[in-house]
Amino acid sequence: MSGMLKRGVAxxxxxxxxxxxxxxxxxxxxxxxxxxxxxxxIIGLAVAAVVLALVSIAVGAYTLSLPDLLAxxxxxxxxxxxxxxxxxxxxxxxxxxxxxxAFGLAGALFQSLLRNALASPDIIGISGGxxxxxxxSLLIFGATGLAVSLSALVGALVVAFAxxxxxxxxxxxxxxxxxxxVGIAFMAQAVLGYLxxxxxxxxxxxxxxxxxxxxxxxxxxxxxxxAVSLVILLPAVALLAAxxxxxQLGDDLAAGLGVAxxxxxxxxxxxxxxxxxxxxxxxxxxxxxxxxxxPIARRMVAGGRLALLPSALVAIVxxxxxxxxxxHLIATGTQVPAGIVTGLIGAPYLLWLISTTNREGHTS
Amino acid sequence: xxxxxxxxxxxxxxxxxxxxxxGRDIVSNVSFAIPDGKITVIVGANACGKSTxxxxxxxxxxxxxxxxxxxxxxxxPLPSKEVAQVVGILPQSPIAPEGITxxxxxxxxxxxxxxxxxxxxxxxxxxxERALHTTDxxxxxxxxxxxxxxxxxxxxxxxxxxxxxxxxxLLDEPTTFLDVRHQLDALDVLADxxxxxxxxxxxxxxxxxLAARYADHMVLMREGQILAEGTPTEVVTADRMREAxxxxxQIIADPVSHSPMVIPVGRA
Numbered sequence: 001m002s003g004m005l006k007r008g009v010a011x012x013x014x015x016x017x018x019x020x021x022x023x024x025x026x027x028x029x030x031x032x033x034x035x036x037x038x039x040x041x042i043i044g045l046a047v048a049a050v051v052l053a054l055v056s057i058a059v060g061a062y063t064l065s066l067p068d069l070l071a072x073x074x075x076x077x078x079x080x081x082x083x084x085x086x087x088x089x090x091x092x093x094x095x096x097x098x099x100x101x102a103f104g105l106a107g108a109l110f111q112s113l114l115r116n117a118l119a120s121p122d123i124i125g126i127s128g129g130x131x132x133x134x135x136x137s138l139l140i141f142g143a144t145g146l147a148v149s150l151s152a153l154v155g156a157l158v159v160a161f162a163x164x165x166x167x168x169x170x171x172x173x174x175x176x177x178x179x180x181x182v183g184i185a186f187m188a189q190a191v192l193g194y195l196x197x198x199x200x201x202x203x204x205x206x207x208x209x210x211x212x213x214x215x216x217x218x219x220x221x222x223x224x225x226x227a228v229s230l231v232i233l234l235p236a237v238a239l240l241a242a243x244x245x246x247x248q249l250g251d252d253l254a255a256g257l258g259v260a261x262x263x264x265x266x267x268x269x270x271x272x273x274x275x276x277x278x279x280x281x282x283x284x285x286x287x288x289x290x291x292x293x294x295p296i297a298r299r300m301v302a303g304g305r306l307a308l309l310p311s312a313l314v315a316i317v318x319x320x321x322x323x324x325x326x327x328h329l330i331a332t333g334t335q336v337p338a339g340i341v342t343g344l345i346g347a348p349y350l351l352w353l354i355s356t357t358n359r360e361g362h363t364s
Numbered sequence: 365x366x367x368x369x370x371x372x373x374x375x376x377x378x379x380x381x382x383x384x385x386x387g388r389d390i391v392s393n394v395s396f397a398i399p400d401g402k403i404t405v406i407v408g409a410n411a412c413g414k415s416t417x418x419x420x421x422x423x424x425x426x427x428x429x430x431x432x433x434x435x436x437x438x439x440x441p442l443p444s445k446e447v448a449q450v451v452g453i454l455p456q457s458p459i460a461p462e463g464i465t466x467x468x469x470x471x472x473x474x475x476x477x478x479x480x481x482x483x484x485x486x487x488x489x490x491x492x493e494r495a496l497h498t499t500d501x502x503x504x505x506x507x508x509x510x511x512x513x514x515x516x517x518x519x520x521x522x523x524x525x526x527x528x529x530x531x532x533x534l535l536d537e538p539t540t541f542l543d544v545r546h547q548l549d550a551l552d553v554l555a556d557x558x559x560x561x562x563x564x565x566x567x568x569x570x571x572x573x574l575a576a577r578y579a580d581h582m583v584l585m586r587e588g589q590i591l592a593e594g595t596p597t598e599v600v601t602a603d604r605m606r607e608a609x610x611x612x613x614q615i616i617a618d619p620v621s622h623s624p625m626v627i628p629v630g631r632a
Contacts, residue, residue, distance in 0.1 A: 250458055250459040252458070255424055256451075256452060257476055258444040258448030258475060298463075303464060303468060304461035304468065305464075
């Protein structure tokens with residue numbers, strides 16, 4: 001009987017001007033939750049990321065040729081090449097890739113969860129909470145390394161739960177969550193400004209990283225922290241993605257389809273907060289990366305998908321590209337932090353988004 | 365085919381259920397059982413608690429007191445997916461992510477049949493195809509939801525509920541925003557589902573005459589209570605219409621379906 005049904009469906013599609021093969025491939029596509037062009041986009045983005053990474057490692061005050069670069073990366077090459085690549089440039093690029101994944105996923109998760117394109121962690125004060133806690137631990141308690149990351153995590157979680165509680169009115173409302181978050185983001189900026197004016201000048205210089213964000217201080221220790229965090233958080237994202245796909249249909253329908261709505265949402269918020277907090281502790285907020293990556297990725301793959309992998313790849317490209325521009329293309333005496341460049345990209349997008357958002361305030 | 369696919373019997377029941385929003389009782393101390401394998405329609409004036417009762421039955425709202433029982437067990441502590449395999453709910457205004465295609469949306473109805481690690485199966489394929497076919501939306505499968513007309517969109521949502529393949533399907537005003545022709549289309553799909561697959565249907569409807577035409581069992585509500593329940597002929601009487609809606613009316617037999625038909629008198 002299923003065969004009969006299949007024929008009926010193929011016939012219907014035929015009338016609509018398709019061939020029956022399309023039905024088969026569409027079925028295969030829905031099986032993997034991907035549209036036929038998604039794999040091509042993923043490959044394209046991955047290639048762009050690899051090229052940008054190689055260029056970022058090769059180009060600088062001393063530029064390596066491609067063969068020299070590859071030889072060095074594979075463990076050969078001269079000792080000066082090895083120093084330049086492995087000590088000076090590779091950590092920066094690797095950290096850019098890892099925090100790109102974290103920011104891109106965190107933005108995609110928040111925006112889908114709250115069904116609002118404005119709901120990215122950098123807009124709604126969660127990155128701000130992480131920054132405040134990081135600076136506080138650094139300036140007041142003299143913390144370093146992992147302790148700063150953990151403080152940032154706690155700060156971001158505190159902010160996330162504050163917004164969650166403040167926006168709760170017998171149910172969750174994405175817009176209320178965003179508006180309260182924007183208020184908290186301003187408070188975080190104020191506290192950050194205050195802490196930095198009170199701090200010692202040299203510490204304050206270092207703390208400035210958490211106001212803008214940049215990759216200049218990348219170390220192998222940072223890479224380890226971010227990599228271990230991703231090893232823990234990425235499987236959680238993969239497991240929660242199916243629930244998030246249901247939550248996109250609204251709380252009632254998701255619940256009717258068997259999702260434990262409150263529990264799933266809380267788990268998703270915690271994972272997204274952890275991603276953005278740990279990345280923020282290492283490189284600062286990198287304005288707008290979390291905010292723009294998922295919408296760009298979704299525009300590319302279309303079809304109402306979560307586009308988690310494409311979002312992560314777009315974010316990698318953005319961070320690598322912004323850091324390259326900041327290092328080499330902006331002509332100033334000192335290097336500009338990458339966060340300035342991402343801010344220059346993100347701000348016009350925010351304006352465009354606000355001017356095109358429909359009346360209900362939903363865009364994604 | 366119809367015999368082979370008849371469903372297992374289920375009992376969904378409200379026992380002294382009180383439902384409230386923000387401390388105000390919307391449904392007070394209501395008890396009733398949903399007849400298995402039948403079409404039940406809940407009607408009543410605006411704000412009489414009919415949608416709230418449906419939310420209570422579908423586990424979306426936890427009763428302040430009393431219990432909703434599924435097959436003799438309190439529905440609330442049961443695992444969400446286990447309930448979702450038996451009871452489906454189509455809310456009044458569901459949301460879809462921008463750009464989603466019809467097939468993708470309908471496929472999401474398969475969620476309760478998938479495990480943590482078990483991905484898409486051929487049973488899922490069959491259910492999705494059947495849902496598209498039953499609702500006559502197979503031709504729309506690769507279209508984006510927002511390109512469709514209101515009537516088509518409603519059929520797609522019903523298709524999603526069908527791919528979930530519940531034994532009991534609850535629908536909150538499935539005909540809102542549809543013109544009369546598309547209201548009939550949507551209700552016919554549900555009536556076919558009931559007669560061919562034995563799916564129990566429970567829906568809230570505004571349009572009394574359509575309710576009387578499609579219902580096996582009618583539940584008339586007023587101010588959070590059940591005023592009357594029974595066959596349409598038992599429930600739809602001039603006295604009851606006066607009590608429930610404050611409406612003067614004459615009841616005649618619908619010339620097409622012979623179900624009772626309410627002719628409002630109003631001030632005339």
